Amino acid sequence: MKYETKMATILSITFGIAFFDRNAVNFLVPFIAPDLGLSNTQIGFLSSALSLTWAISGYALGALSDATGRRKIFLLAAIFIFSCCSFLSGLATSFMMLLVARLIMGISEGPMMPVSHAMIVTEVSPKRRGLYMGFVQNFGSNLLGSFAAPLVLVALAEMFNWRIAFFISGVPGLIAAFFIWKYIREPGAQKALFPKKNQAEEATDKPKKMNTFQLFRYRNIVLCGLISILSVSYLVIAWAFMPIFFVQARGFEPTTMSWLMSTLGISATVCAFLVPGLSDRFGRKPILVLFSLVGVVCPLGALYFQGPVIILAAFLFIGWALNGTFPVFMATVPAETLPPGYVATVMGLIMAIGEIIGGFSGPAIAGWAADQFGLSAPLLIQTGCAIGSGLLALGLKESAPIKVGSPAPNPA
Structure with missing residues (x-):
């Protein structure tokens, strides 16, 4: 197996474990809410709190990773801490204790995706960048966090209780830390994939130092930030309220709810390859517009379709294809817009904007x-x-190498 493929697989599964832990409270809320006496507002704040600290640490620690040139140590620290927070969530006896555990988990998980994408940019050819970024961000997170999580966690909660489900979900992260420590090298240790440049080329390519406000001189960065706000809101609202909507408003059994929610995971796992891969071939802009608008099928189907559950699952599967756009607007387009020295910084920034404004205020x-x-x-x-999100994507400037002929940064 090529190193870039092995690295991407480990990073994707690790991010999937992080999302498994992040989403645990959403799928377990029908069990937690009666036990701790939670209101709908408190349920929303449990998702908002994690999004807030996730966003702040994602930008701050992503920028620190760029400044130090270190990636691996940030991943190892993040994995260990969020695994411990899963155990802490299982010990919660009140809303406030559970809220604190979610806040700390957000701090630890925040830098994982910016740092992982920075590693991909360093190790993977630009022609396969969209596909690999989509695989890292979406495959593991949706296979484990969206598909497996509702099935496993609801089953554990019904078999034992919701606390045991939290305890068990913390174990895989420690295993993932071992694989990263053993099999992933610090990016830049080997650069055989890309030819060396002479001193004149390196001097020409060296980017001028920019502060955070200067990043917004690029139209694509502004639009990706706005799309991030709406798209993160879309996902977090679905995770927080669709499970309880199916149980309380639609009257489905928890087992039926878990299978419907797992359909979202199957869809997103497929779209982890489909949507970014299509953007490599047809361009970032048209794919972002198309699949953002397709996203309306999921909530409207859940609200208004009254037929067989299997057909409802099909509507959810189709609509959740919006999830495949995340690595495109959150990672690929920003990486193709700015100089390479700002990869983790700008990805952390786009993620922070989405998580703080959309992920925090949305739910x-x-x-x-x-x-x-x-x-x-x-x-x-x-x-x-x-x-x-679809309307905003219409304003993007195309950045795909197959369309613009070069992976060089777009002008402001």
């Missing part, structure tokens, strides 16, 4: 709307987010 607003207007309100908000 909080949706939780308030659910308390005021019923559990259908969050899904209507989710629909609006998908439409907004």
